[in-house]
Amino acid sequence: MIEKIQVPAICEGGIASPAMAREAIDLGAFAVVVGTAITGIDVLVRNYRSALSS
Numbered sequence: 001m002i003e004k005i006q007v008p009a010i011c012e013g014g015i016a017s018p019a020m021a022r023e024a025i026d027l028g029a030f031a032v033v034v035g036t037a038i039t040g041i042d043v044l045v046r047n048y049r050s051a052l053s054s
Contacts (some may be wrong), residue, residue, distance in 0.1 A: 002028035018044075018051030025052060 001040060002009055003037050021032045023028030 001015055018047040022051045022054075 009028065010031045010033060011021075011024040011029040012033035013035075015024065015032055015034050021034060024032045032052075
């Protein structure tokens with residue numbers, strides 16, 4: 001899909017870990033929406049930031 005569209009794609013739904021978010025970005029997503037996976041906000045936000053900042 002990413003190769004066929006001309007607008008940024010946002011991955012939403014089913015992202016349960018920082019590794020999954022990283023994979024979505026690596027596969028071409030412009031952004032990733034993380035919802036219910038964030039329950040321990042302080043620790044989980046640090047994990048997502050670390051995984052996406054490379």
